[in-house]
Amino acid sequence: MIPYGRQSIDQDDIDAVVEVLSSEFLTQGPAVERFESALGDRCKATHAVVVNSATSALHLAYLALGVGRGDVIWTSPITFVATANAALHCGADVDFVDIDPGSGNMDVDALERKLHESAAHGKIPRVVVPVHFSGLPCDMERIGKLANEYGFRVVEDASHAIGARYLDEPVGNCAWSDITVFSFHPVKIITSGEGGAALTQDAGLAQCMRELRSHGVTRDPQGMESAAEGGWYYEQRSLGFNYRLTDIQAALGLSQLNKLEEFILRRRELANNYDSRLSSVPVQLPQRRQYADSSWHLYVVHVPERKHVFDAMRAAGIGVNVHYIPVHLQPFYRAKGFRAGDFPEAEKFYAHALSIPLFSSMTESEQLAVVEALEESVSGGR
Numbered sequence: 001m002i003p004y005g006r007q008s009i010d011q012d013d014i015d016a017v018v019e020v021l022s023s024e025f026l027t028q029g030p031a032v033e034r035f036e037s038a039l040g041d042r043c044k045a046t047h048a049v050v051v052n053s054a055t056s057a058l059h060l061a062y063l064a065l066g067v068g069r070g071d072v073i074w075t076s077p078i079t080f081v082a083t084a085n086a087a088l089h090c091g092a093d094v095d096f097v098d099i100d101p102g103s104g105n106m107d108v109d110a111l112e113r114k115l116h117e118s119a120a121h122g123k124i125p126r127v128v129v130p131v132h133f134s135g136l137p138c139d140m141e142r143i144g145k146l147a148n149e150y151g152f153r154v155v156e157d158a159s160h161a162i163g164a165r166y167l168d169e170p171v172g173n174c175a176w177s178d179i180t181v182f183s184f185h186p187v188k189i190i191t192s193g194e195g196g197a198a199l200t201q202d203a204g205l206a207q208c209m210r211e212l213r214s215h216g217v218t219r220d221p222q223g224m225e226s227a228a229e230g231g232w233y234y235e236q237r238s239l240g241f242n243y244r245l246t247d248i249q250a251a252l253g254l255s256q257l258n259k260l261e262e263f264i265l266r267r268r269e270l271a272n273n274y275d276s277r278l279s280s281v282p283v284q285l286p287q288r289r290q291y292a293d294s295s296w297h298l299y300v301v302h303v304p305e306r307k308h309v310f311d312a313m314r315a316a317g318i319g320v321n322v323h324y325i326p327v328h329l330q331p332f333y334r335a336k337g338f339r340a341g342d343f344p345e346a347e348k349f350y351a352h353a354l355s356i357p358l359f360s361s362m363t364e365s366e367q368l369a370v371v372e373a374l375e376e377s378v379s380g381g382r
C-alpha cells in the first residue's frame with residue numbers, strides 16, 4: 001500500500017536520537033531548547049514553545065489568550081477535530097465559519113459577514129482559528145485586519161503548514177496572529193514522533209504557555225510571590241499540565257527541521273507533477289493562491305464519485321484518505337445542536353474530496369502508479 005503520507009527518516013535522524021539516549025537528559029532539556037531556538041529562527045518568531053502534540057499546543061494557546069467559560073472560538077469545519085476540541089477543554093464553546101471551496105480554507109468574506117451579524121448581538125468570538133488546510137496559508141492579512149477592527153485574537157492552526165510562506169514570509173512569524181501552532185505527527189511535514197509547537201512574538205504569551213506546559217509551576221524567582229526559600233524552591237501559580245516534549249523527540253524534530261527546505265522542495269515538485277499528469281483526468285485539482293506558497297502537506301483532488309474512487313484506489317493498493325469529515329457533523333458536535341446544512345460549502349467539499357499520496361520520500365514510480373490508478377478508477381465510475 002502506498003500511504004497518503006508518511007515520515008522520511010534517515011541516518012542523521014537516527015544518530016541524533018541515539019545521541020540523546022546516552023546523554024544526561026531524556027525529557028525536556030538542552031535538545032528542547034535547541035529545537036525551540038531553531039524553530040523560532042526558521043519561522044522568524046521570537047518565541048517557540050514545544051509540547052507533546054499540536055493538540056496540547058492549541059490548548060495552551062487558547063488558555064494563554066484567556067479562553068474560558070462563556071467564551072466562544074470560531075474555526076473552520078474542514079479541520080481535524082482537535083482544533084475545536086481544545087477550546088471545549090477550556091470550557092468555551094465552538095462555532096464555525098464556512099469555507100472557500102476553492103482552497104478549503106476559512107472563507108474570509110463569510111467570516112466578515114458573521115462578525116458583522118454577531119457584533120450586532122454583542123457576541124464577538126474571543127479567538128478565531130484559521131486552519132491552513134493542506135499547507136496553503138489563509139489570507140492572514142485580511143483576517144488580522146478584521147481582528148483589529150472587531151477585537152478578537154487569532155491562533156493559526158498551521159499543523160499542515162510548517163515551511164509554507166505567506167506574502168513571501170514564513171508561516172509562524174505571527175505577522176497577523178497572536179500564536180501559530182505546528183504539528184510534528186509523523187504524517188505531517190516534519191516529525192518528532194509526536195509533538196507540536198506554539199510560536200509567538202509576545203513574551204507574556206510564551207511565558208504563560210511555558211508555565212502551563214509543566215504544571216503551572218515556575219522556578220524563576222522573578223515570577224514568584226515569595227522570596228525563594230532555597231535552591232529547591234518552586235511555586236505553582238496556575239493549574240497546568242504535563243505537556244512536555246522529551247529531549248529524545250526534540251532531537252528528532254531538530255534533525256528533521258534541518259531538512260525542511262529539502263522536504264518542501266520535493267513536495268512542491270511532486271505537486272507540480274500531479275498538476276501536469278492529471279490535467280486531462282476529469283478531477284478537480286487543488287487551487288493555488290497568489291499570496292501564498294503551500295507546504296503541500298496534502299494533495300486533495302475532487303472527484304465526482306468519491307466512494308467508488310476511494311474503494312477502487314484502496315483496492316489498487318493506493319492509500320487514499322479523506323480530509324476532513326466536517327467537524328460540525330460529528331455526533332459529538334451534532335449533540336451540541338449543529339446540523340447538516342449549517343455549513344454547506346464545507347459539506348460539499350467533504351463529499352468529493354480525496355487526498356492522494358504525497359510525501360517527500362515518494363518515488364517517481366509510486367507517483368506514476370497513483371496517477372494510473374486514479375485515471376482508471378475515475379473512468380470506471382458512472
Ligand SMILES: *Cc1c(COP(=O)(O)O)cnc(C)c1O
Nearest residue numbers: 053054055080082159183184185
Ligand atoms: C494533525 C492536526 C492536529 C493535531 O495534531 P497532533 O500533533 O496530532 O495533536 C490539529 N489540527 C490539524 C489541522 C491537524 O492536521
